Amino acid sequence: MTRGLRHVRRGPRRIVLGVAASAAGRCLLVPLLGEPSRQPEFQKLAGPEPALDLALLRGFLDKSEIAKVETAVQDAQVWGIDDRDDDLGYAHEVWRMEEVMQQNFGETFKKLIDTAWSVERRMWGNILEFVFPEIEYIEYDVARLGRPGSISRHADNDSMITTVVLLSDPSEFEGGINCFDGDKAARQVPLQRGDAVFFFGDACHHWITPVTRGRRAILQMELRNRYEEPPRRVLRRKMPWPSGVRIKTVNKQQFSEMSWFQICAGTC
Numbered sequence: 445m446t447r448g449l450r451h452v453r454r455g456p457r458r459i460v461l462g463v464a465a466s467a468a469g470r471c472l473l474v475p476l477l478g479e480p481s482r483q484p485e486f487q488k489l490a491g492p493e494p495a496l497d498l499a500l501l502r503g504f505l506d507k508s509e510i511a512k513v514e515t516a517v518q519d520a521q522v523w524g525i526d527d528r529d530d531d532l533g534y535a536h537e538v539w540r541m542e543e544v545m546q547q548n549f550g551e552t553f554k555k556l557i558d559t560a561w562s563v564e565r566r567m568w569g570n571i572l573e574f575v576f577p578e579i580e581y582i583e584y585d586v587a588r589l590g591r592p593g594s595i596s597r598h599a600d601n602d603s604m605i606t607t608v609v610l611l612s613d614p615s616e617f618e619g620g621i622n623c624f625d626g627d628k629a630a631r632q633v634p635l636q637r638g639d640a641v642f643f644f645g646d647a648c649h650h651w652i653t654p655v656t657r658g659r660r661a662i663l664q665m666e667l668r669n670r671y672e673e674p675p676r677r678v679l680r681r682k683m684p685w686p687s688g689v690r691i692k693t694v695n696k697q698q699f700s701e702m703s704w705f706q707i708c709a710g711t712c
Contacts, residue, residue, distance in 0.1 A: 471671040472542050475574045480562035482555065486642070488567075492627040495647040499563045500633065504640035505552075505663075510611050512549045513663055517581040519544045525580075533596035535589050542579040542665075553579075556607065556665055563642045564605040564667070570644075571604045575667040581611075582662050584620060584655040593620065593655035603645030603666035610635040610662055617658030625649045 489498040505513070516522065522541045545553040557577060564571050584593025600606050608622060614636060622633045622641055625648060632653075633641050643650065645666055 471576055472546060473574060473671075474557055474577055476561055476571065477573075480558045480565065482558045482562050484559055484562065486563060489631070489633065491624070491631070491648070494568065495644050496625055497567060497644075498624060498631075498633065498648075499567055499642040501559070501563075501640045501642070502636070503638050504559070505609055505611075505638045507638070509552050509555070510638060512552050513545075513581065513611060516541050516544045516549055519548065522581070533594065535591055535594045536582050536584045537588070538583075539581045540578065541581055542577050545579055556663075557667075559640075560605050560607050560642060560665060560667055567642070568604070568644055571667065572669045575604070575669060576671040578666045578668065580664045582664055583659065584617070584652075584661075585659040586617075586655060586657055587659070593660060595651055597623075597625075597649050597651040599647065599649050600645030600666050602668045602670060602672065604669060605642055605667050606645030607640055607642050607665040608635075608662055609640045609664075610637055610660075612659060612661045613637045617660040618656045619653045620655040620660040621653045623651050623653065 484501060484504075487500040487502075489500055491497045517539055519541070521544050522539045525538050525540050542553075545556070556579070557575075561571065561575075586593060614634070622635060623630045624633065624643065625631070635641065
């Protein structure tokens with residue numbers, strides 16, 4: 445079943461954006477029609493096998509686009525999530541924001557989708573005629589966490605292509621270098637602010653070196669051909685809640701039965 449289907453015209457070709465509904469909740473569905481509108485040049489970093497190749501695009505997002513991402517994550521509709529596997533070692537905070545990006549910052553959203561689509565077609569060619577995008581704002585803030593920020597070696601389940609964009613200036617933190625499986629040793633890919641690295645998330649294991657000082661923020665986008673609902677949505681936005689509002693974690697059934705008045709008033 446589909447609801448909220450609408451047609452959005454962007455120049456000469458039409459992109460159909462849908463919000464699909466299921467018993468689990470809402471998800472954003474993006475059909476890929478025709479050809480990608482962007483064909484950017486990128487640096488190919490060859491791996492020991494094609495599935496482990498990387499694509500590096502310097503200066504992918506400019507300062508104004510980074511500012512839009514930083515504005516988007518302050519939106520009240522952005523959700524903090526906790527969907528990492530229990531056996532994955534990590535220390536960071538994550539907010540899901542694909543719907544806010546699509547609704548409020550459509551051009552930047554379209555740039556993210558089209559560029560990843562274009563890179564994937566030229567690198568691996570696994571994407572079908574639609575994707576479910578998952579866009580996350582991930583923050584490694586040593587002072588906030590009370591320990592180094594980190595994430596251990598892992599793969600992104602079912603991601604046909606994962607995009608990582610560095611939003612912070614490297615002078616603002618220490619560590620946090622992107623690492624990927626190599627032939628005999630790990631490959632490190634240092635990024636500057638606005639740089640993006642693209643990889644086959646389901647096949648290419650990756651991690652970062654610990655963030656030992658400061659704050660490192662990234663935008664991460666995964667494009668999948670199937671939708672997977674995050675197991676837990678934390679009722680918390682990036683900006684501080686007004687005083688007196690409680691933070692609460694609920695399961696899907698509890699969430700579906702709650703009203704926004706209950707959520708905001710903390711009465712449930």
